[in-house]
Amino acid sequence: MLKGDNWFTEIEDRNGIAFSLRIKQKLHEEKTPYQLIEIFETESFGNLMVLDGCIMLSQKENFIYHEMVSHPVLFTHPNPENVLIIGGGDCGTLKEVLKHQSVRRVYQIDIDEQVTRLSEKYFPELCVSNNDVRAELLFVDGIKWVQQSAPQSYDVIIVDSTDPIGPGEGLFAQSFYESCHAALGENGLLIQQSESPLIHQLLLRDMHKSMRLAEYDDVKTFFFPQMVYPSGWWSGTIAKKQGVLSGFREQESKNNDFNCEYYNHDVHKAAFAMPSFFKNLVS
Secondary structure (H helix, E strand, C coil): CEECCCEEEEEEHHHCEEEEEEEEEEEEEEECCCCEEEEEEECCCCEEEEECCEEEEECCCHHHHHHHCCHHHHHHCCCCCEEEEEECCCCHHHHHHCCCCCCCEEEEECCCHHHHHHHHHHCHHHHCCCCCCCEEEECCCHHHHHHCCCCCCEEEEEEECCCCCHHHHHHHCHHHHHHHHHHEEEEEEEEEECCCCCCCHHHHHHHHHHHHHCCCCEEEEEEEECCCCCCCEEEEEEEECCCCCCCCCHHHHHCCCCCCCCCCHHHHHHHCCCCHHHHHHHC
């Protein structure tokens, strides 16, 4: 919400915290069938996208999130060719996935087309790969898409979702993880943004439990900073369909032929270092 003196503040009453950015002007406001989308110009973080009052991304820091939900999982898979992105309507994750030469096909499924259309206008740097011949953007229900996918259709499924409320709620359910399990190939990996390890611990505990009940052999969470999200500390959780999650293609990660602003080989290794409290949470 806009507060006095042109501050946008996201308040999380349940945890007694808030985050604010000073606003120059509101660039766009639109109520779609799915959510309220607001675009602001901030003083120091560039353009800002807000969905139903919750900050989604800013131009200053989005690269951390997009790189971390893409490159760790893609370098963990032995040869990712077919990738499915659920959500990700701002197209930043799509841009990162398409940096990998092994990738032959990416389907991006977001229910709200206006998120993409407004990103093309206000965050064009995230949409530079939208016309890549390997990419197909579809604006349908992601849960139904996965349910209707043929078995073993994808090597990697990336769930780049909003918080588990509104359109994103069903993406955190065991039944959805089961549908993803069926749609993944033999070496298949599922990754989902998994909120803050500091203030969303019950959600993370339940995610690990639900993924294991959905018959994934191994589940691991990794960590990264994300200043504009509640607590400033965020996570992604990877589930492996078969076998143990152990290591990644380190030499290819070290010698990749594309540029990242945050992700690199050392960051990848460090991100999976598990805090002591978290070991007890998910064990």
